[in-house]
Amino acid sequence: MQTEPGPESRGAQPAAPAELWSGAWAAERLGITLTTTAAPVGLGLEDLVGVAVRRNPRRAQLLVSRVLGKHVPVHPLRVLGTGMRLGGLVRALGVGEAVVLGYAETATGLGHSVADALGAPILHSTRRPVLGVAPVGGFEEEHSHATSHLLLPDLPLLEDDRTLVLVDDEFSTGTTLLNTIRTLHSLHPRSRYVIAALVDLRSPDDVARMDAVAAELGVTIEAVALASGRVELPDGVLEAGQALVAELDTPPDAAPPDAAPPGARDGVVTRLDVHWPANVREGGRHGFTPHDPAFDAAVEEAGTVLAEALPEGAVHVLGTEELIYAPLRIAGAFAARRGDAVTFSTTSRTPVLAVDEPGYAIRTALTFPAHDAPADGPGPRFAYNLRPGAYDAVVVVVDEPADTPELFSAGGLVDRLRGVTDRVVVVTLPAYAPTPAVPAPNSADDAPVAQPQHLPAPLRGPAFGSYPAEDVAWLLKDLSDAELEAPTEEREEAIQAGRAHYAESLPVEYQPDAAYQALFAEALTESADRLAYAVGLVTEQVLALRGRETVLVSLARAGTPVGVLMRRWARAVHGLDVPHYAISIVRGRGIDEVALAYLAAHHDPDTVMFVDGWTGKGAITRELAASVEKANARLLGGGAPGGTFSADLAVLADPGRCVEVFGTREDYLIPSACLNSTVSGLVSRTVLNDELIGPGDFHGAKFYADLAEADVSRRFVDTVAARFAAVRTSVLSDLPGRLAALRGGEHRPTWDGWRVVEEVSASYGIGEVNLVKPGVGETTRVLLRRVPWKVLVNPERAGELAHVRVLAEQRGVPLEEVPGLPYSCIGLIHPRFTRGAVLADGRGTGA
Template sequence: MEETERVVWTGEWVAERLGVSLSGGDELPKLLGLALRRNPKRAHLLVSNVLGKHVPQRPGVVHGAGVGLGRRVRELLGDEAAARSVVLGYAETATGLGHSVADGLALAPYLHSTRRPVAGVPQVGGFEEEHSHATSHLLLPEDRDLLAGDGPLVLVDDEFSTGRTVLNTIKALHTQFPRERYVVVALVDMRSDADRTHLEEFAAELGARVDLVALAAGGVRLPAHVLERGRELVAAHESRTVASANAPATDVVRVALDWPAGLPDGGRHGFTPAHRERLEAGLPAMAARIAEHVDGARRILVLGNEELMYTPLRLAEALDNQLADTTAGAGAAQAGEPGPPADGAGVYFSTTTRSPVLAVDDPGYAIRTRLAFPAHDRPADGPGERYAYNVAAGADPARRFDAVVAVVDSYGDLPELHAAGGLLDRLAEHTDRLLLAVIPAYVPRSGASSEASPPAPSEHRGRAADETASSHTPQRQVRSMHLPEPLRGPAFSSYAPEEVGWLLQDLSDVTLEAPTEEREEAIQRGGAHYAESLPVEYQPSDQYQALFHSALQTSASRIARAVGAVTETVLAERTKNPVLVSLARAGTPVGVLMRRWARHAHGLELPHYAVSIVRGRGIDTTALRWLAAHHDPADVVFVDGWTGKGAITRELAEALADFPGFDPRIAVLADPGSCVETYGTRDDFLIPSACLNSTVSGLISRTVLRDDLVGPDDFHGAKFYRELVGSDVSRAFLDAVGARFADVSEAVAADVKELAAADRTPTWEGWAAVERISGEYGIHDVNLVKPGVGETTRVLLRRVPWKVLAQRGAGADLDHVRLLAEQRGVPVEEVDELPYTCVGLIHPRFTRGATGADGKAVAS
């Protein structure tokens, strides 16, 4: 009986096979287990039972361990010195531990290193972690003086194995921010005697005092050839990963936390005592919103995400408190007692990680199961695999979690998160209830200094910015300077965050789609405006997708040449500091390409935004006020993909009449209608970005303007179709065109000279042609005549077309039009004397009741 009740140390498996052992007090096996990892520098991994990284643990234990260490540091320093201290945690493993230590110090601000560079936020320091698989650490505080004080610097890591990371940190920071005292904090101190001596000698040379605080101390005994033997063991067991649970996937429920506005999501850019007070005040309500969806689950896991450890930890702790009266065993585990409740029930906490570790489903091994999935935050070091350990139950059903709450920041709420094989998909196989809570990724004020990064929130801009806004904007238009901020990828759109800032609001959770026939009938009868709903997104067939890729390869150089010509014309004739503002959504890929050309040809990083303009209702005035508050309106250059008959060109000019300072002249890639004077070409040819809808436009819908959704100080809306990530070719389109920039440079130079010498005065030839066609075909509404390849494509994808007029002899540029027309049963009529390659016609007498032999709606 005693043998069966023996608590198995989670380092036994490694110790028996590799000969690795721990030396030190009896507390070490309670705090640490052992595992093997794929790392050429260290074969073994010390796995903490109280850190909340690889091993799910009760949140009170995890937070309590850090708070307890912080209190010991405060006792060591004294209240006066502790009040002047700054706490620095290490990414990714110790971000939550360091934050908890700062809680124990009570008044200390907190900062953790990061491996995520943030556009526009200058780096104030960095260092290397020599044994790690991802070594570079960045320090990106919002307040550059955060580390400049003379108080003690408290450095927190989960373990100290050699002390070299701390040494590198102190060496990097001491030259810039010298101080007299450092305190090193860890859960366990596992350094050798030589490593301890090395740190002492270094501190003496530095002329600073270095103290050490840890829960336990000891060492690791490593036999000879441990790296080689470790690699052999990993290779022998690597393929034994967690298989699918062979159960129906669980639906994901998104929980709205109502995160406090402006509160940092963690310590990446600094976290002050004032921030701590706001978080503490908001935690109970946020935990209550999660509790509403756990449906009485007995065993719950709150899963953080890589560096995002602290706030998920605190949510887990608050949730545990919320469920204390109804969840069996809740609150049973106390700080410093790493064991779970006897029956295993309650709320647990752990996080995903970059670290590749071998999983072996054995009670004597620390990493029992592993879920692998692609990174979903588009990391700077490229795509890679990420892991969630001990989340799947493996062979022991008692370890299964009834509910899992995945917590990510908005930077990680990308299509990859939701895709097949992504984190949510893997989690759904192993739990009954899967919740997703997204915390807004904090954008620091220092980011406003970079035009390529998201501007600072309006409440942080200060008086100078407001005065600038006033100088450019009539007072009657400035209802409030607390305007919304741009949305950026990857949280909104599949474009990189620096490529475009969307001056839109996210309506992804609103049902706006209606069948095409119903929309057309309502629009033509005057019962609805086209911008009040969305068409169902066209799902291209394999044949159509192949046509798109073929067209892209054929026309990429032609598009690149037009991009270069229009960008160079803007730089030469409009402004030396253009702020590109695309008309969403057709203009957005063109704006991104123009930005890329400016960087390629001139090393310029142009700011780029996308705004909504709606025919018959004008441009988004809130977006204009935002632009006037952040940029000189004279520098704003509006960008669109192409012109048809010029309706939007006229709409923009009329809308800007009340906004002095903005130039209404649009720059377009192609101007077949002869409606503008700034263009790359006037040829009407196939621009592949016109072939598709959201899947070539960053997965963003057409814009929406509806009174019940858009208030007077709101941006117009749009949806982010995350679920279409498998069909997304947005970046493929941009990259294919950008790859031709160098090849067309000489041709662009010649085109620019020719454009400079030409008379580019708009003739409005396209408008005249549309009026003629409207009369000839008995339509008598120019809005139902859509000229040009791009507009005809839109008719076939989004409206109910009547027929297509094609220029006699038109070639491959119309292959996709002919294919779409065939799929929708629309006749293609070849005509002479057509100034466009093709024109799409919408019949003015459309009714839903009339159908053809094939059952499709037709004109009556």
């Protein structure tokens, strides 16, 4: 059995020492044994992979490929040759006309090389959505650190009966492959599938399961690999692996973000234009035709530019996550001009324990935040085995969507590479994106968008908002530099006159005096237990309905503190890291469809639960139902791979009786209603202004960083969360009854609040239900940012409304006691602009 692959069609592959990256150190400590059972090209498992320890509670070991160019620096021609050799095994099956599907992120480059060997087109899966490009399918990779895969072709690759060749770096159980085959076969049946990997580790039961699926579907499924065998794991290996991590690992977030590795340099960073044409595809995310001469020419030109720009010496070319094939080919072209001094690898999502020991497969690790707006937040991401001082230059190749400020930030990838080498060169390739075949969300009509657009990235603290980054991802556009505030009376007049929509501008932020702030603090202290109980009860209902994969989507901004608290409850009580996003919905305009497109691309829509603070009369509840139904039709057509969005809304308080999932139906003060941005992450209410929000943008909002000294956002959620332990027993004991009532239909909406509002509107001659704001929360908002006329108060609840009295006095608004009022209070917006009044310019303003 030879140690290294021999020459292949792209040239000789320089050998590496046999012991390098072997993984013997980890295998010995965990008791792992690799046994080769088949070696069709003369390579055993130990020639192809080493063993490392994952930072993953589901798997102890990671088999680190020594030939893939992912975690281990390898000569690029060796990587390309290995893929061609695997393609040769597929070709030997007599596949004829074929199309190749490579798996993101690891096997995108490998899939390309197999496709090269077959002269076949390729599509690779992706975890990056593209606005307006509807997925033709998706599937999950259960064992992976990042699981969701999308298929976004704009070429007709999957519609016919050509043999589909699925390429991955390894087969462990074959589950991901079966998920894919089932999904694609349901969309476009075909008669033959071939699966190809560097190593095949399936058990006999796994092989039998795949045969059973083939029989069930009436298809042929064949498998090839450079080596087959088994990984023998002793009992307790998972615990042993976790113990090794606990003993030896420094968590990625334990060191300061700008920390450099030992022996750090202070490398110079430069950009280099390699003249890549904008119309040449850089990869197979949307499909790639075989032997594209324009691509080959672009690769050769890039290799020439690198050779002319870089001095002699050791150079490492670093691809980034899914972007493997183009950087690999560029590295190959460069190596053809420079020889063996060139190596290649890419960044990774997979967290692995790094141990600087001979014979271990992962010797060093650079940790940095993600820089291409991933679904799972800002990171961390990793670059392995780049030893400081080993390279005279490192060339990092990214595509345009990944060329972001995060790439160059303190602690970002480029910054970390400066500690490895004296020279960091950044090469950015244009990212091919097809013209969307469906209208972009938020567009004014149903016409297709003319230009390709990518989904924007979420915003996170501390760059936007005062919540920690893990608490919420804001699906909003930052409008902090825009002048949007208008005097309250002027703004109210324009809104009621129909000259402006309330979401086109912002009210001036109310800044409370010391006495009012003291009322907030008192209300928070007195209500913390009651709020914690409501948070727990509503969160438990959501988890019962949506399961452990729940995704919380709060309606910014009143819903966002509640979403933060619900996420914290799920973590404190169940150990779940529930994703939480904040999204905009605008009365009369609907929900932000670009944000929904982002969610659909990153999560199963069936797992989403919308969250708000409270209900009033139910206007937003109705808006949510209508706009989500419309968005499902526009964005998802017949549905995403997991389903469509449900307009279910979970709230802390539902005095309007217009939702089924709630903490309470009492109308009491939720202290976050007392203030504006200073209790909601320093974020303004959302903005939908055509001058600032384009068809492919999220709705907007401002970050009031200048109000940081007055911010109590964290104080609010920290105070309530501190009471979770005290109310946990009560919540869990009351939960069965609440769930039984929910499932039995006892909590169906009655819309009592809407009827009350209609009666009040008629009784006071207002004639417009949107000017009647029932409930403590809505009344408070009227007093804070509208032109209030009067406040109706239930005398039996007057003792709980101290903050309402203070605000009313400050605004000169009379309080009117109404015995038997179904709410604690109702705020009435001044109707003077809706009664046929005439402005100075002579235009009528009657409704």
